[in-house]
Amino acid sequence: RGALGCRYLLCEIVSEDPRCRQCIDERAVSAAAKDAVARTHGDYGLACCSISFTVKYLNAYTGIVLLRCRKDFYRLLWSALPFVTYLENRNQRYSCFFNTLHVGGTIRTCQKFLVQYNRKQLLLLLHNCTSEGRGNRSNTNESSQFRGIYIRHCCFQRCLKWIPTLLPAWKKCFSKYWKVLDNHWEEERSF
């Protein structure tokens, strides 16, 4: 099991342009990462990182990407990721940056981290929304925040389904939050 050592880099693609999400696909992300490694570490770095390089998981809604590479060369890839400045797809370029969240030795550890991270993000977004008060719902900023929460909620649910075993404690803890989110979404749709 330790012979073919791999490292999994969990990254988040952050972009100001909301159209960047439709550009996030496996080919664009892998081309951007390889191009950054080629610029930063040359032919040697490109060859080393390409040995078993794949995009293992991709979520266009939240911009989460899981990259895999060899254990011996994960530092080359990791140090080259901040040099990615844009994603290109079908001759459309959207500027963005990669934010590395976690480095793990197995997919399972990255999954666990991702669920924790999504949970924290969900709480943050929920906290930000309720602190603005029940003001004018047609305010675009608030509606986009709600949309953001709903998208995170869906992805969080999908993430939870991803893990085969679900701790009952989490279900209890989050059932009330899900009810709150569903209520908010219902209210927004009724306007």
Add this chain to the structure above:
Amino acid sequence: MVERGAGRGSQPAAFDRIVFKNASEHHYMRVCVEFQEGGIRLNAAHFKQLVISALKELHGEVGAALPVDVLTYEEKTLSAILRVPSSGLVKLWSALTLLGSYQNRKCAFRVIQTSPFLLALSGNSRELLLD
């Protein structure tokens, strides 16, 4: 690491021993460049640019940022003495080995001598002529 000779009774310390673990923080290389077509002149700045472009091709921006110094350069023989930090010796040597062309002209680097001490490059027993 400094050791003092243990004095017994009222005898003072007899010696100081200072030990350096690292051999040297820089490595020095005597290299020369050969072009396939003769009669090519390079000045020192072009030579350094040649070395940096070789590093950039093989090792990227990080390699090109390696602090390589050209200590001496002879335009007639196209040979030079380079200094590089010891951690970057492998990167520099591999980059020079794999450099194939410069401005569409074929060339090759020959590494004549390399040593962690500059003094060792002053004599070369390979080129010694014994009459």
